[in-house]
Amino acid sequence: MALKPQAPRQQKHLAVLIDADNAPASILEGLFEEIAKYGVASVKRIYGDWTGPQLGSWKKVLLDHSIQPIQQFAYTKGKNATDSALIIDAMDLLYTRRFDGFCLVSSDSDFTRLAARLREEGLSVYGFGEEKTPKPFVVACDKFIYTEILREGAAEPTAGGNDKAQPEPADAPPRAAKPKAQKVPVELIAKLIDDLSDDDGWIQLGVLGQNITKLRPEFDARLYGFRKLSDLIKGQSKRFELQSRGGSASGGESLYVRNRKGGK
Template identity: 35%
Template sequence: MSAPVPAAESRIAVLVDCDNTTPDILEYALRVVAQFGRVVLRRGYGNQNTLGKTWQEALVRLAFTPCLQYQYAAGKNTADIALALDALEAMFDHRADKFCLVTSDSDFSYLCRKLRERGATVCIVGESKTPEALRNASDQFFEWRPAATAATETAAGAPAHTKPDVPKQPAIKRRPRFVVEAISLLASNTSEGRVHLSALGQYLKRTDPSFSPASYGHSGLVDMLKTYDLLALKREAGGHYTVELAEMRLTDANASATTSLAIGS
């Protein structure tokens, strides 16, 4: 018997704007895209100073192809154009169907839109400075935060005096109103008035590519929804969850009770 043929994996291109970000972001970007498929293109774009000094070690260690672009005139960034052209070429040649752009430069917003218009999926890995225009142009935005810096050393080589550890305050759990509005909208299109959590999660990501329950102090979407008084969460027979507006459940219960009284009379 022949071995089963595995399902076709998505082919991912990771394209890095080295002139715009730091090498520390690279490993995080690779961890992010590992969930989507197989990375077939790894390229870093920048000028001779960026690639030869700041990025050389990271690009070599993580097997990225450096794409050197000389600056033909002062103030001109030729690396951005090279990255955009290579992305479109990879899409038209069918070498990649998903793209991860590692940048915080809003100039790539138009590239994201063109790739998506042609059916490609685009995610952005960027820093907190990433403008909304670029975040919303992608299918999904992942924000990289630099790790805490180690204690500084004194000139003599001894560790500098550090402040005593302060107990970490628990994250404040918030309940944004737009989640209730999303469930109300999605539930209105179903006969049972309930929404599957997978559909809700996809909708929230589509409306805000940077959405994450962790940003509001929750460990996950289920944990987040449990804090809402206006929502009723239900675990179905298959193990998945659905959610509905609590007022809808109360309305249905009142309707059933009225019907029962009418029949009894």
């Protein structure tokens, strides 16, 4: 009896691998909210030496998020056996052919070649690390999210104008520092619009965003103080013009952007 072809999966199945030695536990809530934008976290593993006290903040939150801790002893001082264990597991998971992508959570450049290897197999690689992450690892990923922005909202005033600081439990993990807004790369955006736009100078906002990410995997509107790309474009109204168009097959509207004539 011939097997029926399987229907295409609606969401990407992702393997989330966390280097506990190079990622703070304080990002966890924001981390999985971010991952949910890209697919389903089918596998969630975290690697480290759980016999010591240095990973205490991680131990308190693993159960709440159903993350499987993988024990890796530090056999030799100064050598990171955790990295090797994570890489070996990633390759094992790769060859199961069950995943559409990987989320690598670390600020360690040792995973640069792993990210490149996974992409060579046609899988999507999403990197998560601090702004100190070496550039080679950042550009080896399809998309790289700086973990500082994942906790940005935690420091915002509460609704109703009550911005009085609330005391935190003594055993709460330390807050990640709120990142300073960076300068918007308007020249890069303007050049891409020129290169990719139609005869009237317009380009669909989603297409623009995809091409920015191809050139700069770490690009994220939140790094520049905006919630999303459309807000960033609106904030640069002297340089860019935004237009909403309806009449799509799905009934929704699409946003288009072009360089404003004479804008500087």
